[in-house]
Amino acid sequence: MASAVTTQHIASNMALLSYDHDPGSTSAVITSPDGGTTKRVVPLALYEWFGVAAMTSVSASSSGITKVEIVGCTDSTGANPTVVVDSGTVAADAVGDFVFVECQASQVKEVGDAAGLTLTHVAARLTCSNSGDEAVVTYLRLRPKFPQKDLTTNVIS
Numbered sequence: 001m002a003s004a005v006t007t008q009h010i011a012s013n014m015a016l017l018s019y020d021h022d023p024g025s026t027s028a029v030i031t032s033p034d035g036g037t038t039k040r041v042v043p044l045a046l047y048e049w050f051g052v053a054a055m056t057s058v059s060a061s062s063s064g065i066t067k068v069e070i071v072g073c074t075d076s077t078g079a080n081p082t083v084v085v086d087s088g089t090v091a092a093d094a095v096g097d098f099v100f101v102e103c104q105a106s107q108v109k110e111v112g113d114a115a116g117l118t119l120t121h122v123a124a125r126l127t128c129s130n131s132g133d134e135a136v137v138t139y140l141r142l143r144p145k146f147p148q149k150d151l152t153t154n155v156i157s
Contacts, residue, residue: 011152015141017042018155021054021126022134028127030071030078031137039078040137041123048105048143052124055098060132065092067127068099072108072119082119084111102140 017040024035031040044050056064066089071081085103092099103122112119124137144151 008149012147012149013142013144013151015042015047015144015151016138018136018138020057020134021137023126023128023131025131026128028067028069028125030081030123030125031139039123040139041073041076041078041121042139042141043076043120044072044105044108044122044141045120046145047141048145049102049141050105050108050122051100051102051140051142053098053100053138053140054092054124054126055136055138056092056095056133057136058132058134059093059095059130061093061130063091063093063129064097064133065099065126065135066090066129068101069125069127070101070103071123071125072112072117073121073123074117074119076121078121078123080117080119081123081125082111082115082117083125084108084119084122 023029068087070085074080
């Protein structure tokens with residue numbers, strides 16, 4: 001018999017967030033529902049790993065997503081985006097194609113130190129081949145320093 005009572009194993013050890021990405025541009029744009037005005041940037045201090053899955057949801061051209069980067073930023077506004085990981089050139093051209101990249105918090109710190117920056121936040125930055133291309137971008141923060149209930153929870157607007 002099904003129960004409404006359960007323990008958390010995954011949700012207390014991973015913070016997962018999925019975002020709509022409508023870049024409205026062919027240049028590199030931090031995950032945003034409105035062409036870069038609202039940037040989806042998350043703090044990394046309490047996690048050891050960060051991963052990004054970017055899936056083409058609308059392909060207005062033959063190439064779709066052409067690059068996915070993880071950038072470290074100096075604050076929650078996405079200031080001073082500095083590339084930590086670069087997928088290289090990809091062609092996620094069909095709806096459902098996705099690209100995955102990941103890094104460790106230690107990599108973010110190392111890149112920041114080399115650039116003379118304190119990178120406290122991370123984000124995905126996508127390049128698409130057509131301004132009408134769109135994506136669903138999922139951020140995964142893993143290996144929390146303090147596992148606790150509801151690091152991942154429902155998001156209903």
